[in-house]
Amino acid sequence: MKLYELTALEIADKVKSHQLSAAEVLESHLSQIEAVDGIPGALNGDPAAEPHKVHAFITRTAARARAQAQAVDAKIAAGQNPGPLAGVPITVKDIFCVEDTLSTAASKILANFSAPYTATAVGRMEQAGALVLGKVNLDEFTYGSSNESSAFQPAPRNPWDTSRVPGGSSGGSAASVAAYEAPLSLGTDTAGSIRQPAAFCGVVGLKPTYGRVSRYGLIAFGSSLDCPGPLARNVRDAALMLNVIAGADPRDATAATVPVPDYVAELEKGVRGLKIGLSPEYFQITYFHEESGGLETQPVPAVMKNAVLDAAQRLAELGAEIVENVPMPHTRYGIPAYFVISRVEAASNLHRFDGVKYGYRAQSGISDLRSMYRKTRAEAFGLQPKLRILMGMYVSAAQYSEQYYNRALRVRSLLRRDFDEAFAKVDLLLTPTTPTSAFPIGGLYGDSVLMQYADQLTVPSNHAGIPAISIPAGLDADGLPIGIQLLGPDFSEDLILRASRAYEQASASQPWRTVRPAALARASL
């Protein structure tokens, strides 16, 4: 076994027990990046460059990681404990500030922005002994479900089939973990941006409860929806990472002061006696049909439904009680409500980018301050931020806000009520994560409505604030990963991780568990 194939827990154990040095763990991961990743994304880069490579990164920080590895090894030599992530290489979605590191949000407007401070979640991982390999690519400002909107090209490709998207917006995070470039990555989830790419890339992705992980140092999109969280290749590693990043933060008043359990210690408690619900509303998707101009409802593909039913069966055999037909009547309204709420919050958050204090400033054709604002924002925002700003301003304008914004916020109450009523009857809900597996690059991009509907099964939990996880549950007929989702009440990450771990063990001998992404096989030829 190569060192880059070790889990995060194995690495930390072996480093702490002197079986491995952090330096050798790091070098193995850097070699793997060299073998599979190709050129990093760059402004004006060629989207079609190196089509068989993964392209997870925007900025690689090998020197920083080497210094961190040296510090970990020095602590070990001095008999100190470097922390629970001792020597564990990680990647960080480039929406988090990391001090003295380019922090771009995959946008031209921040392409030259070197952050003056480090985000709490990243800082906690560094304090725990993690090695930061670099900043990974995403949709511009996280606005997308495919990574194609990044201003830094080539954008990440799906390691299982590099002609397909890795999902988004944490596409670089999911791709880097799936391609064994790092065992852990820090992503964010506003409508499914951790879980959807995790499902597309065959890895574990956890959106914690809103407020479970500090947002300090996260470049904001939807401030009432954004959740930082882990991506990992297995459930135990996700639990380990959550242990480190969760908890109150004096720098973020929305970081809840709820005690953080030891998620790893809780993992093996099994599912006996747990009630796990299935909802008919999560076995169908409603989407906008451009030709008819109306909405159409279809069942999710059989392969997705069967993966959920198979998992339910396995969990039942372990002692869980499966409860069918849990009503979630407002599920289909998650996307339209999100179209309103997230745009209002995005437009508000994007007003700070004006070419004055940091980032890009237009240089020519400027007559006064106002024209500098306009030209800066016109030249440096891509189409997706522009679209979100315009929609956010429209639906929150005085004459329309009752019709759109207030209505959406009231529908959000009903989305939350669905979950409250469900969790009065069951402990967890089990659903598909996505309506499809990874789609081809270029397949949806440009159609902002259809792209948004890719988040239909993940966005309700963002509205409600509850935690949810996507875990790998097989491969479809094209050999692409599919994910299943477990959702639970506020701050029930321990329960979600336990049930996920139980399913992971119950399906450990399935043949699909041994299949590796194609990009890895190609690199070893």
Added chain:
Amino acid sequence: MSEPITPEIFNHLVELAALELTPAEADYLRKQLNNQLTAIDDLNQVPLDPQTPVASRGVSYTPATSALLRADECHPHPDPAKLLKGAPETDQGYLVVPEIPHQDL
């Protein structure tokens, strides 16, 4: 398909948003906005009891789960020069911007 966002409304939004668009961008964005509004109109199907409250967030915060607000105290930044390093143009610790539109009184 109806187009609630007419070119006139659209141009007004562009002005408010401090943006400038090429004609191709404007065509694409206006079409996408109107498509999204069609999807958003699905919210009108939801029967809303007048008592249904707005939810500005999903998770409720109680005193037990909320941090106490910090004392309202001013602390000097340890390294203001580091913050200014990212600014497009500075002069002796000040941010420099183009002329600010104004009227003489």
